[in-house]
Amino acid sequence: MDVHRLITRSARSIASLAPTVTHLQAMEDVREDARRAIERGYYTPEEDDRLRAWFARYLTARAGLLETIDDLTPIAEGDIAGIDEGTQLRGFVIGYTAGCLLVRAARCFIEEFATHKLVQRKLNEAEPGRRIPRKQYTMIYRSLTRPANAWRLAEAMRFADDNRRAIDGLAGDEQVGAIVGFLNESEESLRVGVDRYLKARLRYRWHSLRRRRASAVQQGLFRILEAFGRVIADVRNPWHADRLTEPVRRRLAELLRPGDIIIARHDDALSNLFLPGYWPHSALHVGLPSTRQAMPIVIDEARAGRWIEPRRVLEARKDGVLFRPLEDTLAVDAITILRPDLGEPDIARAISNAIAHEGKLYNFDFDFFTADRLVCTEVIYRAYEGVGGIEFPLTRRAGWLTLSAEDIVDMALRERGFKPIALFGTPNIGESLLTGADAARALAESRQGSS
Secondary structure, eight states: OOHHHHHHHHHHHHHHHHHHHHHHHHOHHHHHHHHHHHHHTSOOHHHHHHHHHHHHHHHHHHHHHHHHHHHTHHHHTTOSTTOOHHHHHHHHHHHHHHHHHHHHHHHIIIIIISOSHHHHHHHHSOBGGGTBOTTHHHHHHHHHHOHHHHHHHHHHHHHHHHTHHHHHGGGGOTTTHHHHHHHHHHHHHHHHHHHHHHGGGTTOOOGGGGSOHHHHHHHHHHHHHHHHHHHHHHHSOTTOOOOOOHHHHHHHHHHOOTTOEEEEEOTTOGGGTTSSSSOOEEEEEOOOTTHHHHTTOOOOHHHHHHSOTTEEEEEEETTEEEEEEHHHHTOSSEEEEEEEOOOHHHHHHHHHHHHTTTTOEEOTTOOTTOTTEEOHHHHHHHHHTTGGGOOOOOEEETTEEEOOHHHHHHHHHTTSSEEEEEEEOOTTTTTOEEEHHHHHHHHHHHHHHHO
């Protein structure tokens, strides 16, 4: 495992998630809706839709933080040979910051917003359209108030206090410098929350700190994992395995051309778990680095240096908009490939448009018009909008103009600039890989069944 890449990826995820937590705490529109609903005794349909859209964004950000903590397990459990103390400390800072952000968001949610039984009942309702199960308010409240969690986080906090100088010394670090700033902003929420349960015990000196510092760092991060591991398990299916088999992946790799759009579903991905519809995710296949020579693609030197084998997909995930190996993108359960109905010059222009955004952070606020942070479908939008006459139908959902992956699928089915060329994993075809007209027909059938 490339520990440098793990630290960098996790730090980028926190850099994307931390501003979202702050923005979600503002939530003036849903606060005002709640005040009106409490006065009248019920939510109107419009208020209900805004609340559910906000709650889905909150749950998505929360899942992203949990997933980032989970990503750091190899460092916490010492699975990486030869890891140095400085790298371990960076891993702790990332995991600890994620824990602080989780507690900060949950405290705001429980103690400042969902204080009335009407709001609590509404948040406990299931929302199948956004894949929100029942009793999510209760689950978050239970996680925030479990004494065992508070004790584990107190131990991590004590480690952070005893190593404050070393942590502050990372403020100028290339990988985690910005994360130290987020930590300083959010740690007080963790401290206040823990104090409520463990005020008398915070003087207890954690026995592991008597060991060598590297072991202490590992155990500090391990406490963060312990505290939130149960929550991760509650959200994620531990028996899940990707249904896209290796033979299917090889066949798809042969079918893909530069400019193709990959629309995918991962049944167990925390970062898109609460997005609506069967198809929640999209990516742009840019091809092998040799594509740059075969097509007139405009790219700067820095990005050309990052577009290297085996990276052939431009994809926005929680760690940002990055070139990724195709095998990573194909680690999913269902997939459809859409091909633009354009000539090579237009496809080269679209790829050039998209890669100009490589390196940007992910937008967990799902604001489609914030160009410094992108969601997955925005990569497709900014690639193809206006190219060869393609126009995307942005749809207002709960007050936001958006483009979903399913909107792009529907464009292909209506032959509005794209066409389906492959399909795997939908309930109506099972484990078959369909191509061409068969894929288009089965995809249309699956969309009719989901409507």
